[in-house]
Amino acid sequence: MTQRPDSPDAAEALRQELDRAASAAGYLLNPDVVFARGLAEGLLTNEARYGYRACPCRLASGDANRDRDIVCPCDYRDSDLLAWGSCFCGLYVSDDVARGARPLAPVPERRHRAAAQRAQAPTQRTDGLAVWRCRVCGYLCAREQPPAVCPICKAKADRFEVFSLGS
Amino acid sequence: MTQRPDSPDAAEALRQELDRAASAAGYLLNPDVVFARGLAEGLLTNEARYGYRACPCRLASGDANRDRDIVCPCDYRDSDLLAWGSCFCGLYVSDDVARGARPLAPVPERRHRAAAQRAQAPTQRTDGLAVWRCRVCGYLCAREQPPAVCPICKAKADRFEVFSLGS
Amino acid sequence: MTQRPDSPDAAEALRQELDRAASAAGYLLNPDVVFARGLAEGLLTNEARYGYRACPCRLASGDANRDRDIVCPCDYRDSDLLAWGSCFCGLYVSDDVARGARPLAPVPERRHRAAAQRAQAPTQRTDGLAVWRCRVCGYLCAREQPPAVCPICKAKADRFEVFSLGS
Numbered sequence: 198m199t200q201r202p203d204s205p206d207a208a209e210a211l212r213q214e215l216d217r218a219a220s221a222a223g224y225l226l227n228p229d230v231v232f233a234r235g236l237a238e239g240l241l242t243n244e245a246r247y248g249y250r251a252c253p254c255r256l257a258s259g260d261a262n263r264d265r266d267i268v269c270p271c272d273y274r275d276s277d278l279l280a281w282g283s284c285f286c287g288l289y290v291s292d293d294v295a296r297g298a299r300p301l302a303p304v305p306e307r308r309h310r311a312a313a314q315r316a317q318a319p320t321q322r323t324d325g326l327a328v329w330r331c332r333v334c335g336y337l338c339a340r341e342q343p344p345a346v347c348p349i350c351k352a353k354a355d356r357f358e359v360f361s362l363g364s
Numbered sequence: 365m366t367q368r369p370d371s372p373d374a375a376e377a378l379r380q381e382l383d384r385a386a387s388a389a390g391y392l393l394n395p396d397v398v399f400a401r402g403l404a405e406g407l408l409t410n411e412a413r414y415g416y417r418a419c420p421c422r423l424a425s426g427d428a429n430r431d432r433d434i435v436c437p438c439d440y441r442d443s444d445l446l447a448w449g450s451c452f453c454g455l456y457v458s459d460d461v462a463r464g465a466r467p468l469a470p471v472p473e474r475r476h477r478a479a480a481q482r483a484q485a486p487t488q489r490t491d492g493l494a495v496w497r498c499r500v501c502g503y504l505c506a507r508e509q510p511p512a513v514c515p516i517c518k519a520k521a522d523r524f525e526v527f528s529l530g531s
Numbered sequence: 532m533t534q535r536p537d538s539p540d541a542a543e544a545l546r547q548e549l550d551r552a553a554s555a556a557g558y559l560l561n562p563d564v565v566f567a568r569g570l571a572e573g574l575l576t577n578e579a580r581y582g583y584r585a586c587p588c589r590l591a592s593g594d595a596n597r598d599r600d601i602v603c604p605c606d607y608r609d610s611d612l613l614a615w616g617s618c619f620c621g622l623y624v625s626d627d628v629a630r631g632a633r634p635l636a637p638v639p640e641r642r643h644r645a646a647a648q649r650a651q652a653p654t655q656r657t658d659g660l661a662v663w664r665c666r667v668c669g670y671l672c673a674r675e676q677p678p679a680v681c682p683i684c685k686a687k688a689d690r691f692e693v694f695s696l697g698s
Contacts, residue, residue, distance in 0.1 A: 221388055221555060222501070222516045270517055272499050326497075328504070330660075332606050334556070334682070335674035337662070339527055340502035348501070348516045349556045349682045350604055360673055388555055389668070389683050437684055439666050493664075495671070506694055507669035515668070515683045 208238035215288075223346030224278075225295045227287055236288045240269055254286040255308070266308065273311065277304050279342050291345060330360035375405035382455075390513030391445075392462045394454055403455045407436055421453040422475070433475065440478070444471050446509050458512060497527035542572035549622075557680030558612075559629045561621055570622045574603055588620040589642070600642065607645065611638050613676050625679060664694035 212234045216226040227233045239253025251257035252267040266272040274284040281304045282291040293299040329343040330336070334350035343357030379401045383393040394400045406420025418424035419434040433439040441451040448471045449458040460466040496510040497503070501517035510524030546568045550560040561567045573587025585591035586601040600606040608618040615638045616625040627633040663677040664670070668684035677691030 218518050222518075224517070265522060266499075268519075268523070270500050270519060272523075275501060326502075329502075330673050332600075333604050334609060334678070335660075335663075335672035336682075337504050337671050337673055338502035339497050339504055344501070348503075350558070351552050351556075352604060353602075355599060356602070356606075385685050389685075391684070432689060433666075435686075435690070437667050437686060439690075442668060493669075496669075504671050505669035506664050506671055511668070515670075 205234070205238070207241055208234050211241060212237040219289065222348040223344060223351060225290050225292060227283070227290050227301075228295050233288060236286055252286060255306075266311070273307050275344065276307065276341055278345065281305075328360045329357045332356050332358055372401070372405070374408055375401050378408060379404040386456065389515040390511060390518060392457050392459060394450070394457050394468075395462050400455060403453055419453060422473075433478070440474050442511065443474065443508055445512065448472075495527045496524045499523050499525055539568070539572070541575055542568050545571040545575060553623065556682040557678060557685060559624050559626060561617070561624050561635075562629050567622060570620055586620060589640075600645070607641050609678065610641065610675055612679065615639075662694045663691045666690050666692055 212226070212230070215237065216233075218224075219226045227236075236253050240250040243249070243251040243253060243257060247257055247259050247261070247264070249261060249264065250269050251264050252269050252271050255267050257264045257267065269286075270289065271285065274289055277284050278289060278291050281302060282294040282299050283289065283301055283304060285304045285306065287301050287304075290301065291299070294301055326339045326341065328337055328339050331343075331347040331350060331352055333352040333356050334347060336347055336349045337360060338344065343354045345354050346352070347356065379393070379397070382404065383400075385391075386393045394403075403420050407417040410416070410418040410420060410424060414424055414426050414428070414431070416428060416431065417436045418431050419436050419438050422434050424431045424434065436453075437456065438452065441456055444451050445456060445458050448469060449461040449466050450456065450468055450471060452471045452473065454468050454471075457468065458466070461468055493506045493508065495504055495506050498510075498514040498517060498519055500519040500523050501514060503514055503516045504527060505511065510521045512521050513519070514523065546560070546564070549571065550567075552558075553560045561570075570587050574584040577583070577585040577587060577591060581591055581593050581595070581598070583595060583598065584603050585598050586603050586605050589601050591598045591601065603620075604623065605619065608623055611618050612623060612625050615636060616628040616633050617623065617635055617638060619638045619640065621635050621638075624635065625633070628635055660673045660675065662671055662673050665677075665681040665684060665686055667686040667690050668681060670681055670683045671694060672678065677688045679688050680686070681690065
């Protein structure tokens with residue numbers, strides 16, 4: 198008997214894999230295991246249906262190019278973690294939400310605004326993004342805000358500074 | 365009795381260490397354990413002989429400066445993974461080769477052409493390399509092509525965009 | 532009975548966590564377990580006292596802004612690892628110190644000089660820092676010197692080159 202790709206066992210295996218990858222890079226998976234497993238199951242269902250792990254909380258089009266921004270982890274995860282303490286789904290959470298010091302709250306969809314901005318200025322996609330430098334280890338990344346934790350040395354966001362290129 | 369540094373046990377330990385490091389960074393070691401262990405043994409033999417882990421499938425000169433590009437992982441691994449599905453040795457493989465969807469194929473040696481280019485234009489080593497940005501986490505790297513998987517957030521290559529510096 | 536946050540068990544748990552994070556990123560925790568655990572205990576004591584893990588070998592002010600550079604890992608760790616083989620505390624060590632090939636030695640405090648430089652030229656914080664590129668995987672970082680080991684692909688420092696931006 199073949200195991201369905203989105204069986205509970207497969208979902209739990211994926212949840213654990215995502216949890217390990219998240220920890221290694223300074224992210225946090227939702228500590229509510231049952232909740233996170235349900236989302237992992239949704240990812241597997243979407244993978245079987247579309248061929249990619251589209252966000253389980255959004256309606257995918259089935260067109261890989263149009264859905265690219267919502268393949269998990271989505272393009273909006275890190276901005277939403279910063280602004281709202283979790284990604285759109287609640288699969289990834291901030292440190293205070295993980296500790297229970299902040300409740301999991303609804304996250305407004307920022308996808309359509311981002312798409313409109315890209316349509317208006319397709320060649321300026323990365324303009325205005327600062328390059329951040331970790332003062333501890335020198336890690337560089339280009340984002341709206343620094344990550345909560347440096348993925349390399351685990352220093353916190355307040356150890357990042359804007360890095361001037363070519364100055 | 366002293367264990368030889370390139371004993372089967374030491375080779376298997378190194379294989380496992382390389383496997384862990386590869387997974388953590390979004391690379392894949394060849395899933396053929398016996399094959400990969402043989403290459404790990406070759407790395408240990410070279411380390412005992414030369415003092416560094418020269419590629420087990422190439423002839424090292426014994427001069428650390430001249431061999432630097434072929435210390436494993438070699439300078440050509442990532443380009444070869446992209447073009448041929450494996451590194452020169454077959455120690456590192458692409459996702460489709462690991463899954464068995466693509467056969468392991470011979471990889472042409474690109475070392476001499478690269479050396480000739482460096483000799484012609486030694487100061488322009490990094491010219492023409494794009495800086496790639498992961499749209500999910502902001503990771504930056506300078507390579508011919510984006511990595512198959514973002515080493516930080518595990519997003520796939522199609523989530524990378526060319527990042528314009530200083531624009 | 533509540534476990535004190537800086538109990539021996541909590542300190543050992545933190546030591547193991549720091550050890551895992553260090554290994555994953557190409558750093559090395561001091562292999563002297565008792566010594567490292569003592570420092571982990573100091574970190575937990577400082578966390579309970581100040582709300583952040585100030586360096587256990589320096590006198591913290593209790594003002595988070597003024598102490599930011601000495602929250603562990605401190606801003607000086609990587610430079611000290613390169614120059615002296617260990618951080619100021621000896622919590623992080625270089626490869627040769629870890630192997631016992633080089634003794635753990637006193638590390639002069641570079642904090643005050645760095646603060647003086649920042650005071651003189653607050654806007655030039657990152658000037659003069661080279662951007663280093665790993666020739667193996669393309670990782671970019673901005674530091675005085677390249678890291679001992681690439682945090683992504685584990686290539687050694689001699690595989691890094693200065694990367695010219697915008698040239």
